[in-house]
Amino acid sequence: MPRLTDKVAGQAPAIALTGIDKRFGEVRANRDVNLTVAPSSVHGIVGENGAGKSTLMSILYGFYEADRGTIHIHGREVRIRSPKEAIAVGIGMVHQHFMLVEPLNVIDNVMLGAEGGAILAKGEAQMRAALAQLAETFGLVIDPDAIVGDLPVGLQQRVEILKALVRGADILILDEPTAVLTPDEAEQLFVLLRTLAAQGKTVILITHKLNEIMAVTDHVSVMRRGEMVATLKTAETSPVQLADLMVGRHVLLDVAKGPAKPGPVRLSVEHLVISDTHASLRVKDVSFEIRAGEILGLAGVAGNGQSELLEALAGIITPTLGSIKLDGQDLITLAPTPAERREQGVLHIPEDRQRMGLVPAFSAAESMILGFQSDHEFGTGPLLSTAAIQSHTAKEMDLYDIRPRDAALKTAKFSGGNQQKIVLAREIEHHPKVLLVGQPTRGVDVGAIEFIHKRLIALRDAGIAILLVSVELDEIMSLSDRIIVMCGGVITGERTPETTNDRDLGLLMAGVTERAA
Amino acid sequence: MSTPIEIPKWADVSLVPVLAVIVAFLVAGLVVLGIGENPVKATVLLIQGALGSGEGIGYTLYYATNFIFTGLAVAIAFHAGLFNIGGEGQATMGGLGAALICLNLDFLPWYIVLPLAILGAMAMGALWAFIPGYLQVKRGSHVVITTIMFNFLAATLVVYLLVNVIGKPGSMSPETRVFAASAHLPYVHEALAYFGIKIPKSPLNLSFVLALLASAFIWILVWHTKLGYAIRTVGHSPTAATYAGISIGRITLITMAISGALAGMLAVNEILGVQGRLLLEFSSGYGFIGIAVALMGRAHPVGIVLASILFGMLYQGGTELSFEMPRVTRDMIVAISGLVILFAGALDGLIRRPVAGVFARLLKSGA
Numbered sequence: 001m002p003r004l005t006d007k008v009a010g011q012a013p014a015i016a017l018t019g020i021d022k023r024f025g026e027v028r029a030n031r032d033v034n035l036t037v038a039p040s041s042v043h044g045i046v047g048e049n050g051a052g053k054s055t056l057m058s059i060l061y062g063f064y065e066a067d068r069g070t071i072h073i074h075g076r077e078v079r080i081r082s083p084k085e086a087i088a089v090g091i092g093m094v095h096q097h098f099m100l101v102e103p104l105n106v107i108d109n110v111m112l113g114a115e116g117g118a119i120l121a122k123g124e125a126q127m128r129a130a131l132a133q134l135a136e137t138f139g140l141v142i143d144p145d146a147i148v149g150d151l152p153v154g155l156q157q158r159v160e161i162l163k164a165l166v167r168g169a170d171i172l173i174l175d176e177p178t179a180v181l182t183p184d185e186a187e188q189l190f191v192l193l194r195t196l197a198a199q200g201k202t203v204i205l206i207t208h209k210l211n212e213i214m215a216v217t218d219h220v221s222v223m224r225r226g227e228m229v230a231t232l233k234t235a236e237t238s239p240v241q242l243a244d245l246m247v248g249r250h251v252l253l254d255v256a257k258g259p260a261k262p263g264p265v266r267l268s269v270e271h272l273v274i275s276d277t278h279a280s281l282r283v284k285d286v287s288f289e290i291r292a293g294e295i296l297g298l299a300g301v302a303g304n305g306q307s308e309l310l311e312a313l314a315g316i317i318t319p320t321l322g323s324i325k326l327d328g329q330d331l332i333t334l335a336p337t338p339a340e341r342r343e344q345g346v347l348h349i350p351e352d353r354q355r356m357g358l359v360p361a362f363s364a365a366e367s368m369i370l371g372f373q374s375d376h377e378f379g380t381g382p383l384l385s386t387a388a389i390q391s392h393t394a395k396e397m398d399l400y401d402i403r404p405r406d407a408a409l410k411t412a413k414f415s416g417g418n419q420q421k422i423v424l425a426r427e428i429e430h431h432p433k434v435l436l437v438g439q440p441t442r443g444v445d446v447g448a449i450e451f452i453h454k455r456l457i458a459l460r461d462a463g464i465a466i467l468l469v470s471v472e473l474d475e476i477m478s479l480s481d482r483i484i485v486m487c488g489g490v491i492t493g494e495r496t497p498e499t500t501n502d503r504d505l506g507l508l509m510a511g512v513t514e515r516a517a
Numbered sequence: 518m519s520t521p522i523e524i525p526k527w528a529d530v531s532l533v534p535v536l537a538v539i540v541a542f543l544v545a546g547l548v549v550l551g552i553g554e555n556p557v558k559a560t561v562l563l564i565q566g567a568l569g570s571g572e573g574i575g576y577t578l579y580y581a582t583n584f585i586f587t588g589l590a591v592a593i594a595f596h597a598g599l600f601n602i603g604g605e606g607q608a609t610m611g612g613l614g615a616a617l618i619c620l621n622l623d624f625l626p627w628y629i630v631l632p633l634a635i636l637g638a639m640a641m642g643a644l645w646a647f648i649p650g651y652l653q654v655k656r657g658s659h660v661v662i663t664t665i666m667f668n669f670l671a672a673t674l675v676v677y678l679l680v681n682v683i684g685k686p687g688s689m690s691p692e693t694r695v696f697a698a699s700a701h702l703p704y705v706h707e708a709l710a711y712f713g714i715k716i717p718k719s720p721l722n723l724s725f726v727l728a729l730l731a732s733a734f735i736w737i738l739v740w741h742t743k744l745g746y747a748i749r750t751v752g753h754s755p756t757a758a759t760y761a762g763i764s765i766g767r768i769t770l771i772t773m774a775i776s777g778a779l780a781g782m783l784a785v786n787e788i789l790g791v792q793g794r795l796l797l798e799f800s801s802g803y804g805f806i807g808i809a810v811a812l813m814g815r816a817h818p819v820g821i822v823l824a825s826i827l828f829g830m831l832y833q834g835g836t837e838l839s840f841e842m843p844r845v846t847r848d849m850i851v852a853i854s855g856l857v858i859l860f861a862g863a864l865d866g867l868i869r870r871p872v873a874g875v876f877a878r879l880l881k882s883g884a
C-alpha cells in the first residue's frame with residue numbers, strides 16, 4: 001500500500017490539542033495531553049483500556065469539555081461543547097456500535113437529523129446527489145434504497161462513514177472499527193481509509209490491534225494512564241515497541257506454550273442442530289470432539305452460530321437435534337439446565353460479560369458468586385452470608401490480581417480487564433472439567449490479555465478440555481491446539497495452527513471451503 | 518451520551534428525597550397562596566395536625582401502616598424487575614380472605630382466629646398477584662396490564678359476594694356482619710393499657726408492628742438470602758439470571774406471590790384492626806400510593822417506612838388542615854400528595870442533577 005509522504009512544511013495541522021486535562025472525580029483521565037495530527041493522513045491512537053483515548057476523543061467530539069487545554073482545528077482555535085459543534089467544525093465520528101436505524105433504508109439513515117427542512121422530497125434529492133458525489137470521489141458505492149438491517153456489517157459501517165462525510169466531516173474518528181469485521185472487510189476498510197486520506201480527509205483510528213496500526217496509519221500515538229507517552233512515525237516503529245510503550249514494560253505478544261498432551265475425549269458433540277425463536281436454523285449439523293488437555297479454537301465472524309453453539313453447550317438454550325456428551329454421558333437429557341451443567345463440571349465464560357457473565361449493578365463479591373449462589377460455602381440454608389462472599393472474593397482478587405481490591409465495589413466500576421478476571425476467577429476456581437470460553441479478551445487491555453492467555457494454557461496443561469470461541473484470529477492462532485471454523489452455522493474446515501494462516505482461515509470464515517475453492 | 522450521576526449513597530437515600538419534599542411543599546405553598554390562604558400557617562397546621570397530639574401521631578402511624586404494606590409490595594416486585602400495580606385488588610382480595618376466615622371461625626379463641634385470618638389475607642392477596650405472574654410466565658401477558666385488570670375483577674367479585682353471598686342478611690349496605698371480638702386485632706392503646714400505659718385513642722393497631730416486622734423480613738429476604746440474590750439478579754439482568762441457572766419464571770411467580778401477600782396485609786390493618794367487618798373500597802387508593810412510596814423510599818425498607826410516615830402525615834395533617842382552613846379542601850391535600858409524588862418520583866432528576874453537581878464541585882475543590 002502506498003504511503004503518503006509527509007506534508008509540506010508550513011501547512012497547519014488538522015488537529016492540534018494542547019495541554020488537555022480532564023478529571024472525573026478522583027481520576028485524571030487525561031493529563032496534559034498534546035496531540036498533533038497532520039492533515040490528509042491516517043493517525044492511529046493506541047493504549048490500554050482506561051488509558052484515556054476514549055476520553056480524549058470524547059473531548060474532541062464534544063461529549064465532554066476539557067478542564068484545561070486548547071483545541072485548534074486547521075490552525076484555528078475552537079471550543080467544542082457538543083457533538084453538534086464538532087460536526088460544525090468538520091469532525092465526524094464512527095462509533096464502535098453503529099448508531100443506525102435498521103428497518104430504514106440507507107438514504108433515510110444518512111438523512112436522519114439532516115433532513116434539510118420540513119419537506120422531505122427536496123432534502124432527499126439533495127442527499128442522493130451528495131451520495132452519488134461521494135461514491136465517485138471515494139469509491140464509496142452503496143445502494144441508497146437498501147434496508148440497512150439487511151446489509152452486511154461492513155456495509156453498515158460504510159453507512160456510518162457516509163453519514164459523517166455527508167455532514168461535511170473533514171476529520172473522521174473511527175473507534176475500534178474492525179471489531180465486527182471479517183479480515184476481508186477490514187482490508188476493504190483500510191483501502192477506503194487510505195483513499196479518504198489521499199483525497200484530503202484526515203482519519204483518526206482508535207484500535208487495540210497493533211497489526212492494523214502497522215497496516216494503515218502514517219503516524220501512531222500511544223497513551224498510557226491518561227498521558228500521551230509517544231507519537232511515532234509508523235514506518236519507524238514495530239508492534240513490540242508499541243506494546244511495550246502501551247503497558248510500560250515488556251510484554252510477551254506470543255504466548256509461550258509447550259505441545260499439548262491430549263487425553264481421552266471429554267466432550268463430544270454430534271450432529272447438533274440449533275434453531276432460534278423464529279425457527280430459523282442457527283447451527284446446522286455440527287459435530288466435533290474436545291479431548292482433556294487440549295484447546296479447541298472455534299473461529300468465525302460474529303453471528304455465524306458460534307454464540308448459539310456456546311449457549312447450547314452451557315445449557316442456556318436447548319438444541320433441536322443432536323447430542324452433547326461429557327465422558328460418554330448425554331448431557332442434554334442428564335443435565336439440561338445451566339445449573340445442572342455446572343454441577344457436571346461444564347463451566348462457561350460467556351461472550352458477553354456485561355449482559356451475561358456479571359451483573360454490573362452488583363458488588364464484585366455478588367458477581368463473584370453468580371451461578372454458584374446456592375453453594376453451602378456462601379451461607380447456610382436459605383441465608384446468604386455477605387461476610388462469606390466478601391472474604392471469598394478477597395481471596396480470589398489476590399489470586400487473580402483484580403484491581404482495585406475492593407469486594408464491595410460495584411462490578412460496573414471495574415475496568416473491562418478486571419471484570420473479565422472476575423468471571424475467569426469464578427469459573428476456573430470451581431474446578432471445570434470442560435471450560436467453554438467466549439471472547440475472553442474482548443475489550444480487555446494488553447496486560448490482562450497476557451494474564452488470561454497464560455491462565456488458559458495452564459488450565460490446558462492441567463488436563464482441562466477447553467473450547468475457545470473468538471473472533472480474534474491472533475488469539476485463536478496462538479492458543480489453540482486445533483482450530484475449527486464456522487460460517488453460516490456449519491463447520492467449514494478444521495486446521496492446526498501450524499498448517500494454516502490468517503488468509504486460509506479468513507477464506508473458511510467467509511464460507512469458501514476446500515471443495516468450493 | 519450522559520455521564521452517570523454519582524452522589525454519595527447517604528445523600529442519595531436521605532438528602533435527595535428530603536429536598537424533593539421541600540420543593541413539593543414550596544410549590545404546594547404557591548397553590549395555597551393562590552387560593553388566598555397563608556402557606557406558612559397551613560404548613561404549621563398540617564404538621565401540628567399530624568404530630569401535634571398523641572391522637573394525631575396515632576392516626577399518622579395508622580395511615581403509615583397501610584403505606585408500608587403497599588410500598589413493600591411494590592418494592593419487592595421492583596427488585597425482580599416487575600411492576601405490580603395491582604395492590605388495590607390484592608388488598609381487596611386480602612380483605613375477602615380475612616373475612617372468610619372470620620365469618621366462619623370467629624367462634625374460636627383469638628389465638629387461632631387471628632393468625633388464620635392474617636394468613637387468609639396474605640394467601641388471597643398472594644393468589645391475586647400469582648395469577649397475573651403465571652399469565653406472564655406462561656402466556657406472555659404483561660403484569661402491568663393484568664394486575665390493573667385484576668383490580669377491577671377483585672372489586673366486582675367482592676361486590677357480588679357482599680350483595681349475594683356473604684353480606685349481612687337484611688342489610689341495605691353491601692357489608693358483612695361484624696366479626697366477634699376474638700377476630701379483632703387489638704388497638705395499640707388497648708395493648709398498652711394492658712401494661713398500664715395510657716395513650717390517647719386512635720385506630721393505630723398492632724398491624725403497625727406487623728408492618729415493621731414485614732419491613733425487616735423484606736430487608737433480610739432481599740439482601741441476605743439466596744432467594745433475594747436470585748430475585749435481584751432477575752431484576753437487574755435476566756440474561757445473567759439465565760446464565761446463572763436461575764429460573765426467571767419461578768422467581769417471577771414467587772416474587773409476585775410475596776408482593777401480593779404484602780398488599781393483602783393492608784386488610785389486616787383495615788379489616789381486622791379497624792372495621793371488624795368486610796366492606797367495599799376499604800383499600801381506597803393505598804395500593805396506588807404504594808407505588809409512590811416505593812419510588813420515594815428507593816425500594817429499601819427503611820426508605821419505605823420513612824416515606825410511609827411522610828404520607829401518613831400528609832393524610833392525617835391534611836384532614837386536620839381542611840377542618841381548620843375550609844378553603845383548603847381534601848382535594849388540595851390530594852394535590853399536595855401528588856406534588857410530592859411528582860417531585861420524589863417522576864422529577865427525581867430535577868433534584869438529583871443539581872445535588873450531583875454540588876458534590877462534584879466539592880470533590881474537585883477537596884482533591
